[in-house]
Amino acid sequence: MKQFQYVITDELGLHARPAGQLVKVAAGFAGCYIKVGTEAKMVDAKRIMGVMQLGAKKGTALTITCEGADEEAAAEKLEAFLKENL
Amino acid sequence: MKKGTGRPVFSGVAIGRAYIYKKQQAALPTSCGDASVEQRHFEEAKEEARAQLQALFEKTCKEIGEEQGMIIDVQMMMLDDLDYLESIEAMIKNGASAAEAVKETGDTFAAAFAAMDDDYMKARAVDVKDVSTRIVTILCGGKTGFSMEEPGILVAEDLTPSETVQMPKDKILAFVTRQGSSNSHTAILARIMNIPSLVQTQINLDDEIDGKQMIVDGFEGCYYIEPDEQTLAVMKEKRHATEEYRQQLEAYRGKESVTRGGRKINLFANIGNPDDLVHVIEGDAEGVGLMRSEFLYLGRTDFPTEEELFEAYKKVVEGLGGRRVVIRTLDIGADKQADYFGLEHEENPALGLRGIRICLEREDVFRPQMRAIYRASAYGPVSVMFPMIASLWEVRKVKEFCAKIREELIAEGVAVGEVELGIMIETPAAAIMSAQLAKEVDFFSVGTNDLTQYTLAIDRQNPNLDAFYDAHHPAVLELLRQVAHNAHEAGIWAGICGELGADASLTETFLEMGYDELSVSPGRVLELRKKVCESEVQ
The missing domain is CATH 3.50.30.10 (Phosphohistidine domain)
Structure with a gap:
């Protein structure tokens, strides 16, 4: 399993638009079980409603875990996505 | 009948x-009794909803912008959300009809968003509901x-x-x-x-x-x-x-707006976005006396960039082909805002953080807008006016800010024109102070809707107050007279851009007061020009 943390720096936080993009990136790894969230709550990164309901704001530390096929590549791609967009 | x-x-x-x-809001059909049939109905409706959203997505991207289109894209993604689909499937298995399951699931999810501790996310409840309503409508055979x-x-x-x-x-x-x-x-x-x-x-x-x-x-x-x-x-x-x-008014098309006594007045138009330019041309307005900026900010999820603002303003300036445009800076408040502004709910938004007050507090909002306006001014005559002014210091601060922006652009080598700086007279304070304010700015434009509501302390939208409301109240007319007088004493021009400006029964009065400009709905210009041309005012 790969795991990493990312602190949101974007002013608006994990809004609908970046949430949608995040889900799309995660959905690209069909064989990999990907979760995103905080200590309080982890959700399936491929489910938009759950990701949006995290209500992650600027300063929120997100934990991402990837488990399964391509977990390395998935973690790498997600980390790159977060850095660039959030 | x-x-x-x-x-x-x-x-x-x-x-x-x-x-x-x-x-x-159709009555929902109940289950036919066979869960697999209901599930199939749901799958079919879902695909139809997707097709509708796809079409809407393309239309929105083309007509409004990518940013707005993304909202539709997120709605399409909701259609594939497993939490959503599993909930619907479970309800159908438990005997609900497809429509009932979608409706109830949609309501549950919307409630979860509405309960979130984040105004932006609260507002997403609408998106979830929207998606569900779309599917329900299809299932009900409705004509969405x-x-x-x-x-x-x-x-x-x-x-x-x-x-x-x-x-x-x-x-x-x-x-x-x-x-x-x-x-x-x-x-x-x-x-x-x-x-x-x-x-x-x-x-x-x-x-x-x-x-x-x-x-x-x-x-x-x-x-x-x-x-x-x-x-x-x-x-x-x-x-x-x-x-x-x-038809008769057509005779006044292309004519100068001058009274028999030789007084010239500018008849300008109020517009809400660049697409309204066609109406300005059709209406034969001599310029734009009020271009609202709100359309650039409302109905989206994030602030417009300087580039977007610039393109919109430039389109208007170029479309007017040399005629003047008076751009009003963002006039937004707690009653009319986009979620991303994050404005707090107010008990009394009409007297709250709105208009120039927001711009003075939020330089991050004001700066891109002013830069865009100055950049657009390189393409034709541009004036800018600031809403909700009540004090001298606000005007001085805004002017200082504008001067800084202008110098900044020039230092960057960006082309800028001469931008007239004016203020809206909408608060009784500004009207009463107009003699002092006139020394600070290039023009006044009276926003009669707010000026009347603030002067009479009457909410225009409350039909119970109709008996007390008088659009021609002597207090308002007296303020209007003072504003025009004080403007001219200081050698600046004064106009009216509120609804009262289009009141043909007052055109003569406004001419007598000395107003230099009336800005009205584009379709009213010819009618007022007739009035002006028939007037004897010198």
């Missing part, structure tokens, strides 16, 4: 078929894809900007809404489109009215459904007279 009344937002008479537009086969009168609860984008505007003869105010989106659109319209009617949105013959009388503020022959004849005559009058 049924008769009803409403608040008229534009005069004229429309006669045509009534089209009821409603956000579907609203269409008008022939020109007619659109009757609705209220219309949002995203709904009017989808409307066949060339077929709409009039708007009749149950809600809305004379400043609502629909009202502004009606005035710009030149069509008679009523808001705040008690009309019943039932199917009985749909397809029936209807008359809207925008002079009297009433409507008739299935009019009797006599009423129809009277209204046809009235419509004919209006058309004839408009």
